Amino acid sequence: MKFCSQCGEGVTLAIPEGDNRERHVCNACSTIHYQNPRIITGTLPVYDDQILLCKRAIEPRHGLWTLPAGFMENGETTEQGAIRETWEEASANVNDLALYSIFNLPQINQVYFFYRAQLSDLSFGPGEESLEVELFNEDAIPWDQLAFPVITRTLQHYLSDRKSGEFPVRTEDIIRKR
Amino acid sequence: MKFCSQCGEGVTLAIPEGDNRERHVCNACSTIHYQNPRIITGTLPVYDDQILLCKRAIEPRHGLWTLPAGFMENGETTEQGAIRETWEEASANVNDLALYSIFNLPQINQVYFFYRAQLSDLSFGPGEESLEVELFNEDAIPWDQLAFPVITRTLQHYLSDRKSGEFPVRTEDIIRKR
Ligand SMILES: [Zn+2]
Ligand SMILES: [Zn+2]
CATH class of the missing domain: 3.90.79.10 (Nucleoside Triphosphate Pyrophosphohydrolase)
Incomplete structure (x- = not known):
């Protein structure tokens, strides 16, 4: 995952507040993109x-x-x-x-x-x-x-x-x- | 889902060849984005x-x-x-x-x-x-x-x-x- 599926801008791997593992987070709209089994x-x-x-x-x-x-x-x-x-x-x-x-x-x-x-x-x-x-x-x-x-x-x-x-x-x- | 997470371009709902249901397909790189339970x-x-x-x-x-x-x-x-x-x-x-x-x-x-x-x-x-x-x-x-x-x-x-x-x-x- 390189881009946000909601707004098309770039994503960065970061640990969101209150979370404990890295997620793809949008640099522009802050959407957190979870990936699951x-x-x-x-x-x-x-x-x-x-x-x-x-x-x-x-x-x-x-x-x-x-x-x-x-x-x-x-x-x-x-x-x-x-x-x-x-x-x-x-x-x-x-x-x-x-x-x-x-x-x-x-x-x-x-x-x-x-x-x-x-x-x-x-x-x-x-x-x-x-x-x-x-x-x-x-x-x-x-x-x-x-x-x-x-x-x-x-x-x-x-x-x-x-x-x-x-x-x-x-x-x-x-x-x-x- | 509005944008391709691989290339950032727009996606369209379409039935891919050999498939039988609508998926989000990238207009630019043709990646098929599946969504699952x-x-x-x-x-x-x-x-x-x-x-x-x-x-x-x-x-x-x-x-x-x-x-x-x-x-x-x-x-x-x-x-x-x-x-x-x-x-x-x-x-x-x-x-x-x-x-x-x-x-x-x-x-x-x-x-x-x-x-x-x-x-x-x-x-x-x-x-x-x-x-x-x-x-x-x-x-x-x-x-x-x-x-x-x-x-x-x-x-x-x-x-x-x-x-x-x-x-x-x-x-x-x-x-x-x-
Ligand atoms: Zn975004
Ligand atoms: Zn694409």
């Missing part, structure tokens, strides 16, 4: 014993497999965002959503939400951001071709919890080694 | 049977009672943010945090996180954004003087769940009547 929301779509995964058509991790997920938009709930992203990336309808996993990624200012969901029918296929969309049995999951640690962890939790039929909300911090 | 994170601090509440020294809801909470910052986890806000608003140390309630407020683009937490000791008091900080027994909770529905709902869930000793993560959407 963003939410990524998605689903773990299930059909009988199978799990739906999408092969990414975009960077990062082009060609690797992911659960359908993306940035939460203003005006929607995390659940509505998860349904929307599942439609956009996999042309799939889901129902019976239940919050399942939450990940903090503080180094990249992201918080992930995944919902367990039932695939409503077998009509699905790649959206603009996917190369392929497929259902996988447990023994076919491409563990060495998964796009992100949050995907691996969510699938591991799910396959483990499925044995007991209990699915408590799983929370985890993903800290990258430097 | 923000996370508010806090704690429900408990000491024996008592719950800590803060009387707000700031608007909105000046003079009403709240749980300590505030905007999550870049570079921290939701749990770290909850601990920080508890310190800033109530000068209180907490431990043994467990994620407890999550609220979507889509009309104001906010997602709330509350953690159950143990108050580490009886050393607490008002920070800059609080007028008073007090411990309340269940029968003393000022139900008609609570600042926000998310506070009321979190306390209601907690007092109900406390009877069974089971505290599943509670998720709820708060939709304002128009």
Whole structure:
């Protein structure tokens, strides 16, 4: 951030009065521009014993497999965002959503939400951001071709919890080694 | 948003190629400026049977009672943010945090996180954004003087769940009547 989005003049990093960390503050109109973490929301779509995964058509991790997920938009709930992203990336309808996993990624200012969901029918296929969309049995999951640690962890939790039929909300911090 | 934070020129609302909703797009450098929901994170601090509440020294809801909470910052986890806000608003140390309630407020683009937490000791008091900080027994909770529905709902869930000793993560959407 170099310029004020309200008046177009320059901004300076400074600690505002009553605050305790640096913010971008406008030199002209004094607006304080806060920057905050963003939410990524998605689903773990299930059909009988199978799990739906999408092969990414975009960077990062082009060609690797992911659960359908993306940035939460203003005006929607995390659940509505998860349904929307599942439609956009996999042309799939889901129902019976239940919050399942939450990940903090503080180094990249992201918080992930995944919902367990039932695939409503077998009509699905790649959206603009996917190369392929497929259902996988447990023994076919491409563990060495998964796009992100949050995907691996969510699938591991799910396959483990499925044995007991209990699915408590799983929370985890993903800290990258430097 | 009226000006580009990257180059200072004007922005226009337009639907970028491959997107499906209006964004602020720079007329000069074409930067797309996304706006996303923000996370508010806090704690429900408990000491024996008592719950800590803060009387707000700031608007909105000046003079009403709240749980300590505030905007999550870049570079921290939701749990770290909850601990920080508890310190800033109530000068209180907490431990043994467990994620407890999550609220979507889509009309104001906010997602709330509350953690159950143990108050580490009886050393607490008002920070800059609080007028008073007090411990309340269940029968003393000022139900008609609570600042926000998310506070009321979190306390209601907690007092109900406390009877069974089971505290599943509670998720709820708060939709304002128009
Ligand atoms: Zn300005
Ligand atoms: Zn620009």
